[in-house]
Amino acid sequence: xxxxxxxxxxxxxxxxxxxxxxxxxxxxxxxxxxxxxxxxxxxxxxxxxxxxxxxxxxxxxxxxxxxxxxxxxxxxxxxxxxxxxxxxxxxxxxxxxxxxxxxxxxxx
Amino acid sequence: xxxxxxxxxxxxxxxxxxxxxxxxxxxxxxxxxxxxxxxxxxxxxxxxxxxxxxxxxxxxxxxxxxxxxxxxxxxxxxxxxxxxxxxxxxxxxxxxxxxxxxxxxxxxxxxx
Numbered sequence: 001x002x003x004x005x006x007x008x009x010x011x012x013x014x015x016x017x018x019x020x021x022x023x024x025x026x027x028x029x030x031x032x033x034x035x036x037x038x039x040x041x042x043x044x045x046x047x048x049x050x051x052x053x054x055x056x057x058x059x060x061x062x063x064x065x066x067x068x069x070x071x072x073x074x075x076x077x078x079x080x081x082x083x084x085x086x087x088x089x090x091x092x093x094x095x096x097x098x099x100x101x102x103x104x105x106x107x108x
Numbered sequence: 109x110x111x112x113x114x115x116x117x118x119x120x121x122x123x124x125x126x127x128x129x130x131x132x133x134x135x136x137x138x139x140x141x142x143x144x145x146x147x148x149x150x151x152x153x154x155x156x157x158x159x160x161x162x163x164x165x166x167x168x169x170x171x172x173x174x175x176x177x178x179x180x181x182x183x184x185x186x187x188x189x190x191x192x193x194x195x196x197x198x199x200x201x202x203x204x205x206x207x208x209x210x211x212x213x214x215x216x217x218x219x220x
Contacts, residue, residue, distance in 0.1 A: 033207075033208055035208070035209075041213075042200055042211040042212065042213050042214050043151065043200075043209075043211050044211075045205075045207070045208025045209060045210065046208075047208075048207045048208060088150065088151070092208075094156075095141065095153055095156055096141070096153075096209055097153070098150045098151045099150065100149070100150045101150050103148075
């Protein structure tokens, strides 16, 4: 099945700095999804990418799917304390398989 | 999008006992999924539950330990049987909402 590796595992940034998490696969992915999980909360679906080279934006969040469909990234511009949480990439087939996540911590 | 009510939200259980977790969805869905999330870890799929058929379990999870019921298209239960401290975790149900998954709020289980 499709598998994804996610880096970094943890990231500490000063409030206002940018943040990026990366998701990589050794095989071509049919799609990539991104979820956010706030501390003590449950995962919340953010977006799905399916096209090679696709770029989508949600306010300060920019999602990219690589040209070869083997990698993806989530970039947050000018982080805010509300961005704290763990960001998971996931691949959807007949079920969804999650990456290990990147835990974002914001320093005030 | 679907709304899932999951209960209990948390429980502390004695080892050797069983706990049944319930998920109610506000719309009919074909498949429901049960995940386990250990502290600070990612989500691991336990099983997929289809209405009217036996659940499909992932490697490392067995029906005797995690029996699942799916009596209709809006409801499912997961039982954690003969619990041990290693079963302490968060258990989440989820449904497919066309693109992404919607999750229940989770059940935080502590086995003592």
